[in-house]
Amino acid sequence: MNISDQLSITAKKNPAKIAYIFEEAETSYLDLEGAVQRFASSMEALGYKKGDHIALIVGNSPYYVISLYGALRLGLVVIPVNPMYTANELSYILHNGDVKAIITMDVMLEKLASIDQDLPSVKHYISCDSGAGISVQENLLQPKMKTFSELVGKGEGDFERPVLDDQDTAIILYTSGTTGKPKGAMLSHENIYSNAKDVADYLGINGKDRMIAALPMFHVFCLTVSLNAPLMNGGTILIIPKFSPADVLRVANEREATVFAGVPTMYNYLLQAVKGQKPKFGNVRLCISGGAAMPVSLLEAFEETFHIQLSEGYGLSEASPVTCFNPIDRPRKAGSIGTSIWNVENKVVDLFGEEVETGEVGELIVRGPNVMKGYYKMPEETEVALKDGWLYTGDMARVDEDGYVYIVDRKKDMILVGGYNVYPREVEEVLYTHPNVIEVAVIGEPHPESGESVTCFVVVDDAEISEKDLIDFSKGHLVNYKIPTRIEFLEELPKNTTGKILRRSLKSSVNS
Structure with missing residues (x-):
């Protein structure tokens, strides 16, 4: 299949059902x-x-x-x-x-x-x-x-x-190429179909749903979650050419949307757009976040403002992309990417590929019918990523006693300060709790004594906030070696077309 x-x-069963709506035109x-x-x-x-x-x-x-x-x-x-x-x-x-x-x-x-x-x-x-x-x-x-x-x-x-054949290559997704040239992840028909079906089943996306597609369709997050998953069960796609908070809110209300999927920055923009208002968001019953880590303070602020459950998940191009989501039939855990979706296994391992104890940090690896065939014309890179049927994600994670997975950070983004590991996300989580911080990104900067130091780039809504204010704020929440040594204020953080903050651009600006 x-x-x-x-x-x-689906067309044979429900020929008159609306498949998508684009610029007021409905298509069955x-x-x-x-x-x-x-x-x-x-x-x-x-x-x-x-x-x-x-x-x-x-x-x-x-x-x-x-x-x-x-x-x-x-x-x-x-x-x-x-x-x-x-x-x-x-x-x-x-x-x-x-x-x-x-x-x-x-x-x-x-x-x-x-x-x-x-x-x-x-x-x-x-x-x-x-x-x-x-x-x-x-x-x-x-x-x-x-x-x-x-x-x-x-x-x-x-x-x-x-x-x-199910194993025939269907799609080649070129990764963003954070190191070297982009790699083409070969996804089979089985990869694409199974992930769309498993996501739809896990999140209860059905023929009654109206899914807002505001993420870029060329990105695998939109491809699977906002396009293939709803079409799998006869749902309706509400196509938005380009994300804007105003357009999303308008379409949601005019077309009685039921599901919205976006990256964290989209939720941040939606929050900023309705500040001081009682927002209406159609009939949306579920919001889905992925593509980047969702700050806990942002998640809680969104749910409190919109009164809608927000399910954070996780995926990568090489896994078609989804491997985890916070379930909708039991409590979600803030800060977690949830549990394994149907038919997919997630495991956290040490440097030798052995599973670590509950709560310990290691590399997240994934196995299932959604895992790619390999990288196009790159056998050596394929051997590094795929070992014994497992996909090595390059993300550091831990699993709690209930099977909920927590992404600690990208393996390559870890900062080494005087021999101590600092994960950017934990510093970012602290700064996001400051009432005047809108966006933040943390990177490691070379330091002559400690090897690296913690540098923060922030966007604030109050020009009076100083570097000292935020460093002092951090001191009340972080151990000494995790406290930022430098904070740079920006009007906006660099992002890719899906809205994901680009740490590598910030690193390049520091090293140039």
Whole structure:
């Protein structure tokens, strides 16, 4: 079974059910199924076959949904790419990924034309109309140009799909590349399908749900939780092109949303947007957080303000991505990423791969049908990440007596102060409890005596707050070697397109 086949099953059972709503237009499962069929048919007519690689460089829109499910139906391998990437970043991924066709927005064509000579494998550029009035006929990429509307309009509705194996590669997700070049995590049809199903079952996402999709669809968090999981059970997707607190609140109320998924910074923005108000958030019964650690003070403030349960989870691209969530049928634990979802095992081990005692810190490793096949064309990196069927995450964690997992921090982000381990997250958690701190990120900075020192970057809502104020505040909560030695105030912390704070950018600014 795969997610594209599941869409067909849902469309047959509930043809009139609304699959997604985008910019006021509603699309039924029957209409979505038809568009997927025609897209797959047209791609086959262009010469594409099972196993060929295509890139999807599209924002949150029906274009993305139809292209993804249509490509998978033909057995193509989909490589989702961030449209905000530079030409150099795009060139590396498209070349390394052996891409033969690119589905993209017309506003991207000029950038892609600048690197076309570096992409000899690319046979077609399929342009999606952004409404910006760009003429694709005059584009430099002719005669490789096709339009999305042309493909969906001319395709055959009775397209005969190829036989797919569960272990066939479905998606290659390129990691953010915090060290070296990005690595392409190969996810099979089983990986994608099982994780979507297990997430939906674990969180009770069903056909009555209306899920807000405000996270970027090219990111695996949105792909699985906000797109595949609700479509798995016949739910409705409320597509928001780009996150803004105002748009999320408006859509939630106008369209009676029931589930919202976001990263911690999104919840912070929502809180700031409703300060001093009694917020309405549609019929939302569940909020889901992932992508980065959720500060406990932020979690509690959000639940107190919106009166909605917030379930924090954990995942990574190499695991399709979800491995843990706080359960909805029993108490959630603030600060924890919850327990293992169905069919997935999480374990904390020492340097030798042996499981540590309850409460002890070690590296989190994962096993299950969601774990990737390996990294594309990178056998050595694959051997480092996958050992005896377990995926080594690189995250330091501990497990309590009830099986709840707590991420301590990234292994590579640990700060060594005079021989003592300092995990940035525990310092950040303390500073987040200060009433004037909006955002904070902690890194290690080289120090001539202690090896490293604790440096904090903070955003505050009161210009009168000083470095001394926050250092003194920390002294009441942290042992001496964990206390920040330097605090730098910023108007905003650097973030990626999903809203995750980029510590590596802060490190680069310190070392430059």
